[in-house]
Amino acid sequence: SHLRHVESMRISPSGAGRIPELKAVILGESLASEENDLVFPSDEFCKQALVSSPEKYLEMYKWSIEDPAGFWSGIASEFYWEKKWGQQVYSENLDVSKGTINIEWFKGGLTNICYNCLDANIKSGNGDKIALYWEGNEPDVDGSLTYKQLLERVCQLANFLKDKGVKKGDTVIIYLPMIMELPITMLACARIGAVHSVVFAGYSAESLHQRVVDCKPKIVITCNAVTRGTKIIDLKNIVDAALLESSQNGISVDLCLTFENKSAMKKEDTKWQKGRDLWWQDVVPTYPTTCDVEWVDAEDPLFLLYTSGSTGKPKGVLHTTGGYMIYTATTFKYAFDYKDSDIYWCTADCGWITGHSYVTYGPLLNGATVVVYEGVPNYPDSGRCWEIVDKYKVTIFYTAPTLVRSLMRDGNEYVTRYSRKSLRVLGSVGEPINPSAWRWFYNVVGDSRCPISDTWWQTETGGFMIAPLPGAWPQKPGSATFPFFGVQPVIVDEKGNEIDGECSGYLCVKSSWPGAFRTLYGDHERYETTYFKAFPGYYFSGDGCSRDKDGYHWLTGRVDDVINVSGHRIGTAEVESALVSHPQCAEAAVVGVEHEVKGQGIYAFVTLVEGVPYSEDLRKSLVLVVRNQIGAFAAPDRIHWAPSLPKTRSGKIMRRILRKIASRQLDELGDISTLADPSVVDQLISLADS
Numbered sequence: 001s002h003l004r005h006v007e008s009m010r011i012s013p014s015g016a017g018r019i020p021e022l023k024a025v026i027l028g029e030s031l032a033s034e035e036n037d038l039v040f041p042s043d044e045f046c047k048q049a050l051v052s053s054p055e056k057y058l059e060m061y062k063w064s065i066e067d068p069a070g071f072w073s074g075i076a077s078e079f080y081w082e083k084k085w086g087q088q089v090y091s092e093n094l095d096v097s098k099g100t101i102n103i104e105w106f107k108g109g110l111t112n113i114c115y116n117c118l119d120a121n122i123k124s125g126n127g128d129k130i131a132l133y134w135e136g137n138e139p140d141v142d143g144s145l146t147y148k149q150l151l152e153r154v155c156q157l158a159n160f161l162k163d164k165g166v167k168k169g170d171t172v173i174i175y176l177p178m179i180m181e182l183p184i185t186m187l188a189c190a191r192i193g194a195v196h197s198v199v200f201a202g203y204s205a206e207s208l209h210q211r212v213v214d215c216k217p218k219i220v221i222t223c224n225a226v227t228r229g230t231k232i233i234d235l236k237n238i239v240d241a242a243l244l245e246s247s248q249n250g251i252s253v254d255l256c257l258t259f260e261n262k263s264a265m266k267k268e269d270t271k272w273q274k275g276r277d278l279w280w281q282d283v284v285p286t287y288p289t290t291c292d293v294e295w296v297d298a299e300d301p302l303f304l305l306y307t308s309g310s311t312g313k314p315k316g317v318l319h320t321t322g323g324y325m326i327y328t329a330t331t332f333k334y335a336f337d338y339k340d341s342d343i344y345w346c347t348a349d350c351g352w353i354t355g356h357s358y359v360t361y362g363p364l365l366n367g368a369t370v371v372v373y374e375g376v377p378n379y380p381d382s383g384r385c386w387e388i389v390d391k392y393k394v395t396i397f398y399t400a401p402t403l404v405r406s407l408m409r410d411g412n413e414y415v416t417r418y419s420r421k422s423l424r425v426l427g428s429v430g431e432p433i434n435p436s437a438w439r440w441f442y443n444v445v446g447d448s449r450c451p452i453s454d455t456w457w458q459t460e461t462g463g464f465m466i467a468p469l470p471g472a473w474p475q476k477p478g479s480a481t482f483p484f485f486g487v488q489p490v491i492v493d494e495k496g497n498e499i500d501g502e503c504s505g506y507l508c509v510k511s512s513w514p515g516a517f518r519t520l521y522g523d524h525e526r527y528e529t530t531y532f533k534a535f536p537g538y539y540f541s542g543d544g545c546s547r548d549k550d551g552y553h554w555l556t557g558r559v560d561d562v563i564n565v566s567g568h569r570i571g572t573a574e575v576e577s578a579l580v581s582h583p584q585c586a587e588a589a590v591v592g593v594e595h596e597v598k599g600q601g602i603y604a605f606v607t608l609v610e611g612v613p614y615s616e617d618l619r620k621s622l623v624l625v626v627r628n629q630i631g632a633f634a635a636p637d638r639i640h641w642a643p644s645l646p647k648t649r650s651g652k653i654m655r656r657i658l659r660k661i662a663s664r665q666l667d668e669l670g671d672i673s674t675l676a677d678p679s680v681v682d683q684l685i686s687l688a689d690s
């Protein structure tokens with residue numbers, strides 16, 4: 001009988017998505033192959049779900065595709081607008097041959113995302129509801145803020161910023177760990193129309209400096225230190241080094257607001273630059289707890305977030321206000337089947353897009369209660385996540401496959417020790433989740449009771465693009481399933497032709513969606529080249545994807561020179577340029593290799609300067625140079641000595657061959673005859689284990 005199901009899911013290739021028509025609901029029966037492995041939500045879950053069947057989804061999806069203006073303006077009307085948008089809900093050009101790439105949503109409308117996150121929820125009676133629970137690194141250190149209290153904190157900081165001359169359109173760099181001041185600062189910037197650029201507080205001084213030089217912030221907001229697990233990280237020192245370097249390069253920042261994170265480091269131990277540095281606690285609390293909102297156009301920038309691309313220079317992804325607001329709120333609501341009674345915890349850091357859209361904005365726009373956790377998932381031990389779930393009665397838990405795999409390795413006892421009864425929806429993001437990790441997450445963490453929302457999206461997309469609505473879909477472990485409302489994913493071949501039915505190719509998106517990024521800061525040309533020139537008329541994601549006979553989408557990873565390490569996006573070129581900055585490194589080529597926990601590991605082929613001998617110390621110092629230039633998360637897992645690199649006659653490094661050597665698939669090297677010197681390959685292989 002399940003075969004009949006699958007049969008009835010055969011999809012018509014026409015227009016809006018390929019949607020299975022499912023009638024029955026059976027729990028967790030598996031068929032022979034992975035593709036046919038369907039896991040159904042329970043009747044109970046479906047009954048209470050916002051979207052409770054494929055048919056309901058299809059109805060909404062069709063509407064969203066056939067009438068995007070009507071669909072999205074209907075949703076947008078539920079938010080507060082000081083002035084309604086103009087006649088056109090959206091306008092777009094995604095085709096370079098027709099002129100500049102341009103995407104606008106709700107243009108002419110005046111709103112404020114901070115107002116919609118806080119004031120609007122307070123007005124509708126949620127003022128005393130907890131907005132943020134904060135769990136410190138140590139299990140007995142915690143705190144919370146209601147919506148009213150959060151607004152007061154945000155207003156004090158907003159007033160401080162205004163007083164220091166930060167105006168609408170000015171940039172503020174935020175270099176903070178996961179303490180409540182991080183979302184507070186984001187919201188304070190948004191309130192006054194300043195553009196925040198959060199830099200993940202695991203980035204090095206060098207990376208921070210690069211970002212300072214690129215976006216020239218009026219002020220940098222940081223804290224003295226943070227404890228993660230047993231490690232104390234002196235963040236202020238890193239900021240000092242970054243700002244010193246920036247000022248030597250002609251970009252000086254006059255103000256560095258520093259929050260005193262007492263549990264990590266004492267004030268007295270913090271290095272201080274008089275005249276530039278101010279302690280948050282000394283100044284911010286002296287400001288009034290109310291602050292007028294700066295109404296901004298829907299298309300005014302909300303934030304910049306730097307991400308990695310296939311060249312060394314990070315890209316400043318720019319998101320604007322209105323469309324991003326509507327999109328993050330709506331995707332959060334539906335992909336997690338959000339209800340007012342939910343307690344939501346996303347383990348991502350606000351330094352990444354996940355923390356922007358699904359720690360701060362999406363949840364708060366919905367009036368949700370959000371858990372913010374400062375520490376690491378395995379401190380004091382591998383049960384910490386479930387301890388937190390039980391402590392706050394978390395109902396929606398959103399994390400990354402790498403965390404699932406590492407906890408899976410540590411054993412079930414850490415999980416089963418805790419009740420986890422409160423959980424009802426699980427989420428995954430960052431990379432494809434392999435079916436065995438999916439099953440463990442589903443069966444062990446979720447007690448085979450909680451649907452998993454495997455959300456495919458990117459820094460650039462602002463919010464979820466392909467994700468199951470948990471009550472609507474039977475899931476297939478490892479598939480992100482179907483597009484969100486308003487999203488038209490297409491799979492194209494090398495030549496850019498759309499391919500249909502069962503197929504695999506490059507994942508693109510046809511037409512815009514409200515959460516799409518609008519440009520790369522200061523480099524609209526790079527925006528057009530990177531994302532819109534490869535396959536004219538479409539947004540190109542950089543990912544490979546296949547679609548099975550039932551229309552489910554299976555992401556297969558990046559097809560460009562970007563690797564995904566523990567859900568962190570790293571450009572191979574960035575790592576290479578860090579390596580070659582080492583005086584003894586002549587050349588480097590970096591590829592991703594499969595890694596049991598991280599998804600992908602960083603594998604670096606390094607050619608040393610003539611005459612320099614290989615040594616363990618040198619290996620260490622090469623790894624260190626990457627840690628210092630980018631951050632610990634980008635440290636190579638493996639350095640492979642390479643007397644020379646495989647290059648074509650025109651001097652292009654053949655990464656395809658390096659990938660095969662790195663993964664020891666030596667019988668799959670393919671044609672090496674186009675190499676300038678094919679003997680390089682044997683040489684490399686002979687050094688593989690040295």
Ligand code: WT7
Binds near residue numbers: 428
């Ligand atoms: C890249 C984007 C968006 C939040 C975190 C990462 C990969 C992300 C999935 C998923 C398969 C995924 C893609 C994408 N990715 N989520 N559910 N299934 N792959 O954001 O740093 O912008 O990286 O992460 O390769 O292109 P990001």
